[in-house]
Amino acid sequence: MAFLKNRISVPLVGSVIVLGIIGIIGAFANDPIGFLKNIVVFALVGLAIYFVFRLIRRSNPRNKEQQAFIKAAKKSKKRLQAKGGEQSIKSTSFGPLTSLKKSKTKKKSPVHLTVIDGKKGKKKNRASL
Numbered sequence: 001m002a003f004l005k006n007r008i009s010v011p012l013v014g015s016v017i018v019l020g021i022i023g024i025i026g027a028f029a030n031d032p033i034g035f036l037k038n039i040v041v042f043a044l045v046g047l048a049i050y051f052v053f054r055l056i057r058r059s060n061p062r063n064k065e066q067q068a069f070i071k072a073a074k075k076s077k078k079r080l081q082a083k084g085g086e087q088s089i090k091s092t093s094f095g096p097l098t099s100l101k102k103s104k105t106k107k108k109s110p111v112h113l114t115v116i117d118g119k120k121g122k123k124k125n126r127a128s129l
Contacts, residue, residue, distance in 0.1 A: 028035045057063070 027038075
């Protein structure tokens with residue numbers, strides 16, 4: 001809440017909150033039924049907007065691809081478990097991975113650094129900065 005660091009904004013935000021609370025209490029005191037109707041309408045509109053956005057997000061092509069990938073992964077996992085069990089999967093999947101990780105670290109060559117000689121004798125003119 002970076003806006004609260006300013007000394008002027010703290011009383012301003014506090015006064016807006018206090019006035020909002022006073023307004024809500026006043027509206028409830030004057031017309032409780034109308035106030036409750038407004039709250040219900042506000043909640044229904046919010047729910048409608050929420051479900052529309054959820055529907056839009058669900059129809060995103062990326063999500064469909066992700067769901068298809070998850071479905072295919074589950075099918076292949078079931079197929080592999082039916083063929084040989086989990087033990088053969090673990091031994092084959094983790095064995096080559098560890099050897100690949102070791103070979104990757106061995107293949108790294110050392111970084112060759114060169115030293116660039118600068119103007120060591122001159123002093124910086126700090127007044128120009």
